[in-house]
Ligand SMILES: O=P(O)(O)OC[C@H]1O[C@H](OP(=O)(O)OP(=O)(O)O)[C@H](O)[C@@H]1O
């Protein structure tokens with residue numbers, strides 16, 4: 001686990017570091033083939049996607065540039081409306097660029113649905129999405145995801161960028177948080 005003391009906070013390991021890395025290499029090969037001959041702008045969604053971005057970007061061989069966005073829903077009450085606030089916008093002009101949004105997880109799908117429409121309105125050549133994890137709830141929102149690492153269950157997962165109360169992002173594995181940690 002290499003999570004210092006975090007092993008006791010987890011109910012179980014869902015995906016090991018090795019499983020994640022193997023899958024990311026497979027995804028990178030597919031993404032390389034898809035964008036062959038083009039340059040791609042990777043857009044990471046802070047903060048959860050930091051680890052996926054770092055490993056996926058280094059597994060790719062097509063030329064890439066990287067930029068970051070930070071977004072926030074207006075709160076749980078309005079999250080279902082899909083209203084998203086930009087906390088940090090891109091530094092890059094998207095005109096004519098092939099944009100690949102890189103995410104750690106899609107749950108309701110509302111963040112990505114909003115984000116892909118927002119970036120799509122900025123004149124890019126294309127906007128696609130790659131996510132490491134996808135929950136079943138994502139099926140309820142119409143958002144086209146080109147590359148998915150793993151379809152997982154409803155459980156709340158942490159590690160590899162994913163947090164609970166800002167903790168556990170640095171775990172190498174992805175684990176299911178023990179129920180007593182929710183207190
Ligand atoms: O599909 P949705 O229901 O919209 O949820 C997915 C979003 O939630 C998580 O981010 P979070 O808001 O927890 O911020 P973080 O990345 O900073 O942890 C995740 O990284 C996605 O951006």
Ligand SMILES: Nc1nc2[nH]cnc2c(=O)[nH]1
Pocket residue numbers: 105106107155156157158162163164
């Ligand atoms: N850390 C974390 N964030 C989420 N956002 C939506 N689902 C999840 C999850 O399972 N874990």
